[in-house]
Structures are given as structure tokens and as C-alpha cells.
Amino acid sequence: MTENIKIAIIGGGPAGLAAALGAYKQGVSENDILIIERDSCLGGILNQCIHAGFGLHRFGEELTGPEYAERFIKQVEDTKIGYVTDAMVLSMTKEKEITYISPSKGLVHLKAEAVILAMGCRERTRGALNIPGSRPAGIFSAGTAQRFVNIEGYLPGKEVVILGSGDIGLIMARRMTLEGAKVKAVCELMPYSSGLARNIAQCLDDFDIPLKLSHTVVDIHGKDRLTGVTIAKVGSDLKPIKGTEEMIECDTLLLSVGLIPENEASKGAEIEFDKITSGAVVDNFRQTSVNGIFACGNVLHVHDLVDFVSAESELAGRSAAKYVTDRIKSCNKSITKPTGGVRYIVPQRYIPETVDEKTEFFFRVGKNYRNVYLKVFCDGKEIMKKKLLRAAPGEMEHITFKGQALDAVRISKELEITIDEEV
Secondary structure (H helix, E strand, C coil): CEEEEEEEEECCCHHHHHHHHHHHHCCCCHHHEEEECCCCCCCHHHHHCCCEEECCCCCCCCEEHHHHHHHHHHHHHHCCCEEECCCEEEEECCCCEEEEEECCCEEEEEEEEEEEECCCEEECCHHHCCCCCCCCECEEEHHHHHHHHHHHCCCCCCEEEEECCCHHHHHHHHHHHHCCCEEEEEEECCCCCCCCHHHHHHHHHHHCCCEEECEEEEEEECCCECCEEEEEEECCCCCECCCCCEEEECCEEEECCCEEECCCHHHHHCCCECCCCCCECCCCCCECCCCCEEECHHHCCCCCCHHHHHHHHHHHHHHHHHHHCCCCCCCCCEEEEEECCEEEEECCEECHHHCCCCCCEEEEECCCEEEEEEEEEECCEEEEEEEEEEECCCCCEEECCCHHHHHHHCCCCEEEEEEECCC
């Protein structure tokens, strides 16, 4: 038997919750919205992020992850929007047919008028890094260690080395220190950190934890339990430099080496993906290449702040609501083009005449910049030039348009954003 629903939302984390509320506020009945969450409760990754720093942009106050999630969960429950937990999506088609399984409902076939993808990210593992050495206990992804400490109540180890300076790794350096462990070093392959500047200051500098840039782990020691790692400096080609090896004794190695959008279920829908973000290619309404399927949050591209996830997901929810009431039609779309140090732009497509002063274009740069110009071109003609005092890969940038620049975007076929180092 096939169930029918107007809007199905895959994922009950911050993106899925905000998308559901966005659709509801746009006029879709609570009975016509369903959130499908694979965990035992709503909230997603926020449930294990017990540190503060959430909600400054959205609520004007500092909240912990569970506090931030609770505000959205309460709104969902108050509005009686439908949700099912412990539910794993097995497949999805471009016709918006979803198959999921749960202990309470068994195997369910769901036919939706619109689908919102909000599955978040998963962590890159040791297997993706090809680090040589044995396979002892004591090697964890930073997110797994975070769950052990903050939810399960287990301390993974006492002497720790962290590979990668992503935000989760930086936060876990502080968390492990507060729990009594000794974090001996945070090693980063690149010559710059991939985390937020505030996390480097609050999590490493404040606790005198060394950050070794242009370093990586080249060997793992130990049989049953990790006994140490060998690190080495890397050159401009990112390959280890012989003679720079250093042995560090430790019983735990945490990996914070990147996040990958959780898009396995999306692939069956024949959605177009961006090679840089590993997320879907979307327009300014966050609609993918398949009409009626929308994407938002970290499954689309990795965000720095959950506040931005919520804003983007509400947009996707409103857009899905407009789609099911036939207010968004398929039409010709223009493209965005990242050049000159800009790695990617989201959205990758846009409907020119619908762009307004509230339409944001998000982008990331490929390296650290100081005192450079951000330039924007429409169909090859420069429409904006803005000085940036700094730009870093770990911090997402965004831009909106006003006045003559907005007029140019609204009739353009190609929008190019570039970094000009000539000051």
C-alpha cells in the first residue's frame, strides 16, 4: 500500500525542522507534511553539540545545540506537524516515491508531491585517507568521540592527537581537555585551518593546545590499542617531507578531516550534483534539477553556523509549499560561475527575474586572503567591486544585490563571482 503526502522531508535535524515550519507558515496543513528521521528523536547532530555558540544570529542569544534544537522541536510539536522517528529511507525516485522502514510502521511506500532533502553530513573516515599502519582500537572520527563523551558518557582516551582542524575537531580538543584528557597536538594537512577563527581562539589558544599546520599523520603504532602516531611536515605538494617525522605517544587519534553530504538516497532520483560541494545543484529557491525535489542545510553544502542552515531551510520549505500549490513553475535558469579563488557558489542556478534584495549567494574561497577585492560580473560586465579585509576557506561568505547591481542580475544569463588579488 502506498501512502500519499504533499511534502515529505527526509531528515529531522535543524534543516528538516526549519523546512517543515517554513512550509507550514506558507499555508500547507500540518497533516500534509511528514518529517522522516532515522534517529530515535528529532534534533539531529545538535543533540550531541552541548557547547554554546548557537543562535546568536537567529535569536540574539547564545544557546547550546540541544537548546537550539528544542526551540524548533517545540514549534513542530505545537503545530502538530507529522513526523516519524527510527525511520530509515531506503530509496527515492525522481517521481518523488520514497520507501522507508521503521519499527512502528514496517515497510512504507510514500508518494509525495514535493520532497525536501535535509539529511545533513557524515564524516570522512580513516579508510578515505589511506593512512598506513595497523588497525588498533583508539581511532575515532571526531563526531563519534563527541557522541561518546556528550551522550553516552564514555571518555575515548586520555592522551589524544587530532588530525584535521575542522570545527568538530577543534571543539573536541577543548571538550577532551575539559574532561581530563591531554590533547598533545592538532595536525592540519593544509597551511591554514579549516575551522572558524573563533573556534581556534576559544578551543586551542585558550587551552595552549598546539596547532601544527602543514602536518599529517604518516604512521599508526600499536596492535590491540593505539600507542602512538608518527606525524610529518608536508610540502606544497601535500606530500610528507622525509626527515621531518616526529613520534607522538598517544592512546587516541581523532579524525576531523571533512564532512560529506549524506546524498546516497538522493542518487536514485537522478539529481544533478556539484563536484565541489558533493551536494545537489540547486536554484535560488533551493530546487534541484528534478522539479519538486528541494535540498537544504548540510546535505546541500557544509555550513559554518546552524543559524544559516535554519534560514536556508525555511526558504526551501516555503518554496516546496509554493511548488505544491503550482506557484513555482519550471522555467529557464541562469548560472553562477566561481572563478579566481572562489571554489563554489550556492545556488548554482537562479531564475533572474525572481532575484531580489533578500536573495543571498553563498560562496567559499580556496585559500586565505588578505586585503583583496571581491568582484561580481553579469554576462562579462563588472557590476560590483568590494574590498575584503580577509577571507578564509573555513568561513563561508555571502553576498546580496541592490540598486543597479540587482537590476543587472535580474536580466543576466551568467553571474560570475571572483577574487582579485591585485589591490
